Amino acid sequence: xxxxxxxxxxxxxxxxxxxxxxxxxxxxxxxxxxxxxxxxxxxxxxxxxxxxxxxxxxxxxxxxxxxxxxxxxxxxxxxxxxxxxxxxxxxxxxxxxxxxxxxxxxxxxxxxxxxxxxxxxxxxxxxxxxxxxxxxxxxxxxxxxxxxxxxxxxxxxxxxxxxxxxxxxxxxxxxxxxxxxxxxxxxxxxxxxxxxxxxxxxxxxxxxxxxxxxxxxxxxxxxxxxxxxxxxxxxxxxxxxxxxxxxxxxxxxxxxxxxxxxxxxxxxxxx
Numbered sequence: 001x002x003x004x005x006x007x008x009x010x011x012x013x014x015x016x017x018x019x020x021x022x023x024x025x026x027x028x029x030x031x032x033x034x035x036x037x038x039x040x041x042x043x044x045x046x047x048x049x050x051x052x053x054x055x056x057x058x059x060x061x062x063x064x065x066x067x068x069x070x071x072x073x074x075x076x077x078x079x080x081x082x083x084x085x086x087x088x089x090x091x092x093x094x095x096x097x098x099x100x101x102x103x104x105x106x107x108x109x110x111x112x113x114x115x116x117x118x119x120x121x122x123x124x125x126x127x128x129x130x131x132x133x134x135x136x137x138x139x140x141x142x143x144x145x146x147x148x149x150x151x152x153x154x155x156x157x158x159x160x161x162x163x164x165x166x167x168x169x170x171x172x173x174x175x176x177x178x179x180x181x182x183x184x185x186x187x188x189x190x191x192x193x194x195x196x197x198x199x200x201x202x203x204x205x206x207x208x209x210x211x212x213x214x215x216x217x218x219x220x221x222x223x224x225x226x227x228x229x230x231x232x233x234x235x236x237x238x239x240x241x242x243x244x245x246x247x248x249x250x251x252x253x254x255x256x257x258x259x260x261x262x263x264x265x266x267x268x269x270x271x
Contacts, residue, residue: 011264012241012249013041015124016257017234018059025090026066027057027105032113038258042122042162042251043114044233047107047141049133054078055107055140061128065089074132078106107141111148115160122162124184124231124253129167138163138173145178156182156204164231168201175202184231190216198228205229205250210240213249220247238263 019031020038032043046059051074063069063076069084081104107125114123127137145151145161153159163174164184171183185203187193193206194216206223213219213232223230229250235241236255241263244252254260 011245012232012252013122014039014257014261014264015042015044015122015231015251015253016040017044017253017255018046018057019043020255020257022255025087027059028086028103029105029109029113032105032110035257036113036117036121039261040121040257042124043110044124044126044164044253045105045107045110046126046128047137048073048128048131049137049140050078050081051075052077053136053140055137055144056081057105057107057110059128061131072132078104107144111144111150111161115148115150120160122160124162124164124251126164126186127167127170129165129170135170135173138170138177142174142177145181151178151181153180156180162205164207168197171203172201186231186233188212190219193219194222198223199226203228205231207231207233209233210235210244213247214240214243217243217247220249224248235260 016035018026020035021031024031024034027045035043045057047055048058050056058073062072063084067084067086068088086104114121127141131137142151150160159182162182162184164186165171166186168185171185174181174183182204184205184207185198185201186207188209193208198206205228208219210232220230231251232244232249233253234255235244235252241260245264
């Protein structure tokens with residue numbers, strides 16, 4: 001399941017964006033467990049650092065949208081974050097707030113779930129910037145990956161973890177400290193992704209949005225010519241999933257892993 005040429009099996013690998021986040025609250029253990037049961041080839045999460053130095057899976061700078069609390073993640077301790085209910089805004093309320101599956105998810109716990117799964121699944125970890133703690137985020141992340149024994153894969157292809165960021169500086173820190181870990185430079189424009197930034201920071205893949213890729217499908221071939229794979233986000237529509245397959249995207253992130261896996265399995269119509 002290589003980073004480069006990930007689509008050699010004829011279709012892209014499917015990454016569950018924040019877990020099966022339409023069915024269950026995003027970034028909860030239950031959402032990731034469901035995504036893995038649905039056959040996701042990889043899972044994606046966003047990480048931030050708590051005030052007391054723990055990596056937690058929360059997308060926004062603040063907890064307001066995804067919990068019954070208010071305020072920035074960076075000003076709260078792990079214990080304070082754990083006290084909140086992360087299923088409160090989701091249509092599926094059957095997750096009990098006290099339940100581990102519906103509570104705050106640490107990267108530690110997510111890595112445990114993914115690495116213990118019955119088949120090899122990749123975890124795509126996005127570090128958010130700019131943040132209060134700057135380089136500490138990558139330092140903590142690499143320390144955690146070392147603790148799990150996955151910071152020095154035999155090759156990028158065999159890596160279980162992939163680090164992603166919109167910040168080129170963040171990826172450069174990872175490349176310097178853990179040169180074998182695959183990295184994805186995320187970007188919203190071809191200026192970022194088609195230019196020299198990915199080469200400069202040694203990214204093994206680039207990550208355009210589906211809108212950017214639709215506008216500039218040549219990004220796939222350009223990346224391939226530079227030995228880079230392509231990770232596309234966030235692909236939830238049938239025609240977009242098929243488009244990714246047709247242009248040779250290696251990995252696609254989606255909120256609907258089961259549905260997209262099924263769409264990609266269906267044979268392309270003859271002729």
